[in-house]
Amino acid sequence: SQQGEEDPQALSIQEGENATMNCSYKTSINNLQWYRQNSGRGLVHLILIRSNEREKHSGRLRVTLDTSKKSSSLLITASRAADTASYFCATESLDSSYKLIFGSGTRLLVRP
Amino acid sequence: DAGVIQSPRHEVTEMGQEVTLRCKPISGHNSLFWYRQTMMRGLELLIYFNNNVPIDDSGMPEDRFSAKMPNASFSTLKIQPSEPRDSAVYFCASSSGQGNTGELFFGEGSRLTVL
Numbered sequence: 001s002q003q004g005e006e007d008p009q010a011l012s013i014q015e016g017e018n019a020t021m022n023c024s025y026k027t028s029i030n031n032l033q034w035y036r037q038n039s040g041r042g043l044v045h046l047i048l049i050r051s052n053e054r055e056k057h058s059g060r061l062r063v064t065l066d067t068s069k070k071s072s073s074l075l076i077t078a079s080r081a082a083d084t085a086s087y088f089c090a091t092e093s094l095d096s097s098y099k100l101i102f103g104s105g106t107r108l109l110v111r112p
Numbered sequence: 113d114a115g116v117i118q119s120p121r122h123e124v125t126e127m128g129q130e131v132t133l134r135c136k137p138i139s140g141h142n143s144l145f146w147y148r149q150t151m152m153r154g155l156e157l158l159i160y161f162n163n164n165v166p167i168d169d170s171g172m173p174e175d176r177f178s179a180k181m182p183n184a185s186f187s188t189l190k191i192q193p194s195e196p197r198d199s200a201v202y203f204c205a206s207s208s209g210q211g212n213t214g215e216l217f218f219g220e221g222s223r224l225t226v227l
Binding site: 033035041042043044045048088090098099100101102103104105 | 116143145147154155157160162167168203205214215216217218219220221
C-alpha cells in the first residue's frame with residue numbers, strides 16, 4: 001500500500017484563495033517532500049521537511065509536519081491560475097533511506 | 113545543466129515488441145531511480161541505482177523488465193516482450209543524495225502505449 005495518502009483527491013478554488021492539501025503516512029520517516037506535476041510533465045520538487053522540523057516556508061508555500069499524527073499539510077497562499085497542477089507528498093522511511101514513496105496526489109484547479 | 117533527459121517522449125508499440133527507454137541523469141548525481149506512473153497505481157518505484165549499481169529492484173514487475181546503468185551518465189529500462197498492461201508513463205529521476213534521499217530531479221517521462 002502507498003505510504004502517503006493525500007486529501008482531498010481534487011480541489012477547485014478561485015484565484016487569490018488559499019489551497020490546503022493534506023498528507024497522511026504510516027511509518028516513521030526521515031523526511032517528507034512535496035512535489036508538483038503539471039499535466040504531461042515530470043514532477044518538480046517543491047519543499048523538503050525533516051522529521052525534526054515542524055514547519056517550513058518557501059515563498060507562497062507553507063508546509064507543516066506532525067510526526068505524532070503522521071501527517072503533513074501543504075498550504076499555497078494567494079493562489080494563481082498557474083498553480084493548477086497535481087501535488088504529491090513523498091516520504092522517506094527510516095528503514096529505507098533511499099526510497100521515496102509517493103502518495104496518490106491532489107489535483108488542484110485554480111479558476112481565474 | 114540540462115536536467116534529466118529521457119527518450120523517447122512517446123512510444124507506441126504492439127504487444128510482444130521490445131521497448132527500450134533511455135535516461136541521462138544530471139551530471140554528478142550518484143543515485144538514479146526509475147518510476148512508473150499509472151492512474152490506477154500512481155507512482156511506483158521500479159528500481160534504484162547508486163553509483164551505477166542496482167541496489168533495489170524489488171519494484172520491477174516481472175522478468176520481462178530489466179534495467180541497466182553501464183556508466184554514470186546513462187541508464188536503460190527494457191521491456192521484452194511488452195504487454196498492454198505495461199502502458200504507463202515511465203519516469204527517470206536522479207539525486208545527489210547518499211543515504212537520505214534528498215531532492216529528486218525528474219525527467220519529463222516516456223509515455224508508453226502498448227497495443
